[in-house]
Amino acid sequence: MHPIIHIFDYAIPTFGIMFLIGTGCGFLLAIPAAKKYQIATMDAMFFGLFGIIGGIIGAKLLYIIVDLPNLIASPETALIRLATGGAVFYGGLIGGIMGGYFYTHIYHLDAIHFFDIAVPCLALAQAFGRIGCFFNGCCYGIPYEGPGAVHYPVGAYPPSGIGLFPAQLSESAFLLVLTLLLMAVLWRSNTPGFTSGFYLVASGLFRFINEFFRADPRGAIGFLSTSQFISLLIIGLGILFMLKIPQWVYEKHLKN
Amino acid sequence: MEQYNNKAIASLVLGIVSLVSIVWSYFTIIGIICAIVGLIFAIQIRKAGELEGFRPNSMATAGLVLNIIGLALCAIVLIACVACVGLLGTAAMFS
Numbered sequence: 459m460h461p462i463i464h465i466f467d468y469a470i471p472t473f474g475i476m477f478l479i480g481t482g483c484g485f486l487l488a489i490p491a492a493k494k495y496q497i498a499t500m501d502a503m504f505f506g507l508f509g510i511i512g513g514i515i516g517a518k519l520l521y522i523i524v525d526l527p528n529l530i531a532s533p534e535t536a537l538i539r540l541a542t543g544g545a546v547f548y549g550g551l552i553g554g555i556m557g558g559y560f561y562t563h564i565y566h567l568d569a570i571h572f573f574d575i576a577v578p579c580l581a582l583a584q585a586f587g588r589i590g591c592f593f594n595g596c597c598y599g600i601p602y603e604g605p606g607a608v609h610y611p612v613g614a615y616p617p618s619g620i621g622l623f624p625a626q627l628s629e630s631a632f633l634l635v636l637t638l639l640l641m642a643v644l645w646r647s648n649t650p651g652f653t654s655g656f657y658l659v660a661s662g663l664f665r666f667i668n669e670f671f672r673a674d675p676r677g678a679i680g681f682l683s684t685s686q687f688i689s690l691l692i693i694g695l696g697i698l699f700m701l702k703i704p705q706w707v708y709e710k711h712l713k714n
Numbered sequence: 715m716e717q718y719n720n721k722a723i724a725s726l727v728l729g730i731v732s733l734v735s736i737v738w739s740y741f742t743i744i745g746i747i748c749a750i751v752g753l754i755f756a757i758q759i760r761k762a763g764e765l766e767g768f769r770p771n772s773m774a775t776a777g778l779v780l781n782i783i784g785l786a787l788c789a790i791v792l793i794a795c796v797a798c799v800g801l802l803g804t805a806a807m808f809s
Contacts, residue, residue: 470790470791471790471791474789474790474791475790477789477790478786478789478790481786500760500764504757504760504761507753507757507782508757510785511750511753511754514746514750514789515750565761
């Protein structure tokens with residue numbers, strides 16, 4: 459719809475702006491969330507920054523691994539492609555977790571407490587990111603003519619002339635509600651790691667269902683889409699967190 | 715303290731380089747690398763100040779702020795809908 463905004467002579471992707479606003483709001487939310495475990499605001503901020511650094515490195519590294527055959531095949535464009543784009547979300551996620559964990563490890567802090575305060579902030583950032591997807595036109599929904607149907611203009615990335623289900627906005631709305639729920643769970647829960655588990659199960663479950671209402675071209679593994687397959691793994695990990703198994707492994711083997 | 719002063723100067727310089735690199739689109743990747751290294755230096759100084767009980771100098775604070783701004787502005791130019799690219803990439807890996 460509005461994939462690019464022009465400010466002076468610069469073309470700036472709307473997704474990037476929304477993602478940046480989301481990240482800013484996530485950092486602001488970390489201030490009240492950190493009070494739950496009496497974590498210093500500076501530590502919460504630095505944990506987030508290490509997460510972002512790890513995320514950028516992870517996203518780029520996995521992109522290089524996934525796209526290595528193409529990069530080797532055309533080395534003359536490889537450097538430009540590396541410099542201008544290419545990032546893999548799941549690499550970013552794994553890298554972000556590793557970056558955050560690395561921070562808690564070197565300064566002898568409790569990683570599970572930090573993950574608990576990070577998940578509401580992550581959900582809020584994701585919600586803004588999905589609004590960015592809506593403006594970008596990607597991740598669009600199935601043809602639908604009911605209330606709230608979206609009609610993209612001619613020339614946009616999604617098919618124009620027909621009504622589409624607002625799959626991006628439905629996910630964004632869910633994530634905003636989930637942020638509030640996670641804050642409530644964080645304040646009421648006495649089990650470290652439960653909030654992280656709740657986030658993984660809830661977001662994985664919604665993503666699994668929401669995938670049925672999406673029509674954009676994306677990969678498939680068997681009869682499931684790639685994200686549904688990954689959602690199942692995420693739900694499994696969330697259930698493990700609720701059963702306190704990762705917490706036990708962390709206390710036994712990984713904590714300083 | 716000397717090593718922290720050197721790191722503070724390095725952090726400030728890297729922050730300035732990352733901000734300048736936003737102007738040319740192909741250099742944003744260099745800007746991101748500079749901002750990441752500068753940010754790690756700045757965080758190290760802040761944490762060392764907290765643990766060893768000294769107040770980080772203003773160059774370290776300026777370095778922290780410039781690197782955060784540099785990282786954010788470079789990322790905004792470089793970032794795309796990562797989720798979509800991610801799905802295609804993962805699908806390519808499995809197929």
